[in-house]
C-alpha cells in the first residue's frame with residue numbers, strides 16, 4: 001500500500017520547483033493531485049508531465065493572492081475530488097532585495113500580498129472543508145527567513161515570519177476538528193526563486209550559490225525533492241502527532257554557526 005493511496009492533494013505554486021517536486025512525490029505515492037499556479041503555460045506543461053507518467057493530475061490556473069480565485073481553486077478541488085486530504089500552501093515570490101530603509105513601499109505591499117495574504121487565503125478557503133469532514137493536513141511553506149534576518153529581504157522575511165504565526169494559530173484552531181497544520185522552513189534550495197535572489201545579491205550566481213551552500217553544515221544547497229519528501233511525510237498519517245510545528249529543511253544551517261569554514 002502506497003503512503004497516499006486514495007488520497008487527494010492540493011498544491012499551490014505547483015508549477016514551480018518545490019511545488020512540482022512535491023506533486024511528483026505525492027503522485028508517485030498514490031495521490032490524486034490538483035496543481036494550482038499563476039503561470040498557465042508552465043502549469044499545463046507540468047500537468048501533462050504528471051499525466052504522461054501515469055498519474056492522476058489536474059491543473060487550476062489561479063492567482064493565490066486573489067480572494068475570488070482562491071475560493072475558486074478550493075471549490076474546484078472539492079468539485080473534482082469530493083474532499084481534500086492534504087493541502088500544500090506553497091506559492092511564493094522572492095521580491096526585490098533592498099535595505100529596509102530604502103525598500104520600495106509598493107514592492108513591500110506586493111510581497112506581503114502574495115507571500116502572507118496568499119497563504120492566509122489558502123487556509124481561509126481550504127480549511128473549512130477539512131474541518132467539516134473532521135480530517136485533513138496542511139503544510140505551509142515558510143523559510144529559513146522565518147527565523148533569521150536576511151539582509152535586503154525585509155518584505156520576504158516579514159511575510160515568512162508571518163507564515164509561522166498563521167501556521168501556529170490555525171493549528172490551534174482546527175486541531176480539535178481533526179486537522180493538522182504545520183510549516184516547512186526550506187533553507188537554500190536550488191530553484192528559480194533562489195536564482196532570482198542570487199542575481200540581486202551576487203555578480204556570479206554560481207559562486208553565490210556555492211557561498212550560500214556553505215552556510216549549511218552539509219556544505220551544499222538543497223534540492224526541491226528534499227523539501228518534497230518532508231512535505232509528503234507531514235501530509236501523511238505517519239505525522240499524526242505533529243501539529244503547529246516548523247520543520248527546518250536547511251542542511252543544518254539554523255542549528256549552528258559554522259566554525260569550520
Ligand SMILES: NC(=O)c1ccc[n+]([C@@H]2O[C@H](COP(=O)([O-])OP(=O)(O)OC[C@H]3O[C@@H](n4cnc5c(N)ncnc54)[C@H](O)[C@@H]3O)[C@@H](O)[C@H]2O)c1
Pocket residue numbers: 012013014015016017018019036037038039062063064065090091092093094114118141142143144145185186187188189190191192193194
Ligand atoms: N528556493 C528556496 O531557496 C526557498 C527557500 C525557502 C522558502 N522557499 C519558498 O518555497 C516556495 C516555492 O518556491 P520555489 O523555490 O519552488 O520557487 P519557484 O519560483 O520555482 O516556484 C514558485 C511558484 O509559485 C508560483 N506563484 C508565484 N506567485 C503566485 C501567485 N500569486 N499565485 C499562484 N502561483 C504563484 C510561480 O509561478 C512558481 O511556479 C515559496 O513559497 C518560497 O518562498 C524557497
